[in-house]
Amino acid sequence: MIDINSEKKIAVLIDAENAHYTVLDSVLKELSKHGHILVKKAYADWTADNLKNWKQPLNELAINPIQQFSYTQGKNSSDAAMIIDAMDLLYSKKFDAFALISSDSDFTKLASRLKESEIFVFGVGEKKTPIAFRNACDDFMYTEVLKERSVGKEETDTAIKKVSKxxxxxxxxxxxxxxxxxxxxxxxxxxxxxxxxxxxxxxxxxxxxxxxxxxxxxxxxxxxxxxxxxxxxxxxxxxxxxxxxxxxxxxxxxxxxxx
CATH class of the missing domain: 3.30.420.610 (LOTUS domain-like)
Structure with a gap:
């Protein structure tokens, strides 16, 4: 059994409107190497048609979907909900690491604020993520790299056969x-x-x-x-x-x- 008192206690917060459900499994497996994940939340307006494919991975990975309606067109209300939740979790003093899954620079200030409280910050996003957010984290992981490493052995062997090493x-x-x-x-x-x-x-x-x-x-x-x-x-x-x-x-x- 994992001794959660001897490992990082991690809160994973997902900006579902600025991430992709296909990377979730790879991301969580990688984060699990660094500690024990206690909270997994994904934020979005789940009534949106473009998020319908999230249902299955959210259920399978036991991620708690947080509904946040978009009150004004063009404004991302789920970002604000995620930031508020992050501060509530910070003040609970139950966590010593946060993982912010997003390619949005809007979370730069949140990452900096968490670090000011001596919280270790993992960032996870695409290579296009603005450098300000990447540098605000203690450790930033690229989803493209995580996806490549999660390719099955059979696919990898096939690729090796097709491409000369x-x-x-x-x-x-x-x-x-x-x-x-x-x-x-x-x-x-x-x-x-x-x-x-x-x-x-x-x-x-x-x-x-x-x-x-x-x-x-x-x-x-x-x-x-x-x-x-x-x-x-x-x-x-x-x-x-x-x-x-x-x-x-x-x-x-x-x-x-x-x-």
Missing amino acids: PTPNEIRNKLRGDTKLVKILRGAANEYQDDEGWSFLAFCGSLIKRQYPDFSSKNYGYNTLSELIEATALFEIDRRVRDSGAIHIYIRDMRRNGA
């Missing part, structure tokens, strides 16, 4: 050609390097997440930051075994040795 050199060159990625990785490594140029990877990862909440190794097809860094071949990697048996990973910029 890129070589390690092709992958390396593509990653190195991403100037933003290279800048992020080298910048973090530079902040924590010791006299010999080695940086503790865990510290680098934490810094990257604080500076770029929407950064994830999964966005590049890798489960861990160490796998992504290894694929770039921009860094030396040193795995050090501690007395406890734990393995600490250190990285060093290849340029230090003229590579």
